[in-house]
Amino acid sequence: MKALQFSKTGDLSALQYLDVPQPVPAEGEVLIQVKAAGLNPSDVKNVLGRFPYTTMPRIPGRDFAGIVIEGPQSLLGQEVWGTGKEPGFFRDGSHAEYLTLPAKGVALKPKALSFVQAASLGVPFTTAWNALQRSLVTTGTRLLVIGANGAVGSAALAFGKILGAQVLGAVRRPEQIKALREDGFDAILLDKHEDLGAQVNAVFSGGADVIFDTTGFWLPAAVAALAAFGRIAIIAAPVDGHVQMPTLALYRKGGSVVGINTLLYGTEACAEMLNQFGQFFDEGLLPSPTGIYESPLNEGLARYEEVNKGSGNKVVFALSK
Known part of the structure; x- marks a missing residue:
């Protein structure tokens, strides 16, 4: 699968777009086909080495939206979204075509949101x-x-x-x-x-x-x-x-x-939060986000550099339709 990955920190040039093996879900996990993945300042800081606990080599990315293609029967085919402290830091993150997470670490995506819109919201x-x-x-x-x-x-x-x-x-x-x-x-x-x-x-x-x-x-x-x-x-x-x-x-x-x-909250705790306020989108209480800058994943380094320079754009990597 295609992914952004870094094997050392300190300079954004360490971030590479390359082919890596598709992850295999463990017991109690799901395999997600990532449809869209948000880019946050913390992702940039991660590649720059601001989080000493990050293990490498590592695929960065905390926020995502996608479809479950392997896992518990109740989640198969479901559109989900998520975020948390583990992806991109302690395990491979969302800036890739596929992602594995604990089954309890994903929430059902609000129907009112597109994949790109949902992926823009996790951390903020x-x-x-x-x-x-x-x-x-x-x-x-x-x-x-x-x-x-x-x-x-x-x-x-x-x-x-x-x-x-x-x-x-x-x-x-x-x-x-x-x-x-x-x-x-x-x-x-x-x-x-x-x-x-x-x-x-x-x-x-x-x-x-x-x-x-x-x-x-x-x-x-x-x-x-x-x-x-x-x-x-x-x-x-x-x-x-x-x-x-x-x-x-x-x-x-x-x-x-x-x-x-x-970053004190794992994917399961974040999934609970997403479930708590996600309903507000479907109830019409929260407006759908606009002004999102969609980018292909192969332009990832350029987007990371722009965010590092203080760009106010909310960047989302659109991986597939």
């Missing part, structure tokens, strides 16, 4: 869903999403609305404000860190119950915007991994910080 949508669940977002929660225009942030806004939260997006550019308001969301313009507290309190009197910072740069400023007993969820940090926290202000508010890392 499980990240957003996990952030809101672990931050206890529910009906009436005053939710601020910082970086609301990104893949994770926009998913968090949509989930927050479905969960009945009062949702506020924070973005950097005026045209992003306009876009959010056209989609029915309140929004504020991010400017000076010292102004965030006043901006949020002008909308949510007393502050936000949950602040989800998808950027990694607003954690200290978020404390001033937090309500009593509020939660700040984070998924990123500055390059050096350190921030100066106004700890006194945080503990006086009874606040807490919640770290969100989808």
Whole structure:
């Protein structure tokens, strides 16, 4: 089968498009014909060596959508999707024509989504869903999403609305404000860190119950915007991994910080999440994703390089129709 594979890390040129043996499913596993596979920044970082636990040689790729062609009778022929910490790191991933996974590590693909659309959602949508669940977002929660225009942030806004939260997006550019308001969301313009507290309190009197910072740069400023007993969820940090926290202000508010890392969740746990929110697509509560950049797998190195340079395109490898 055709696949992208790397045998060393540190440079994207280590990624090769080549023929490798088709995997054979073990007991309790399924063999999936991959129809589409998403490309995430973590896949790029994996080839660059940012995850020292990755074993090699390795086929990268976490997110996928495809058809089960071997496995339990109940899954044969089913259209499935999935993601998780194992593919691409501890076992071969989705940037290949075929993939094996535990049978419990796949979820039935929503019928409203194409293979390409489903493959674009795994990491960003499980990240957003996990952030809101672990931050206890529910009906009436005053939710601020910082970086609301990104893949994770926009998913968090949509989930927050479905969960009945009062949702506020924070973005950097005026045209992003306009876009959010056209989609029915309140929004504020991010400017000076010292102004965030006043901006949020002008909308949510007393502050936000949950602040989800998808950027990694607003954690200290978020404390001033937090309500009593509020939660700040984070998924990123500055390059050096350190921030100066106004700890006194945080503990006086009874606040807490919640770290969100989808690489803590295996394929089975992720399949449960996909089942939980996948129904929203078929119920018409979540819109189908658009603006996806489809690419053949043999152009994989070029796509990896573009993502590494900061391309905002959501890339999906379309392997077969």
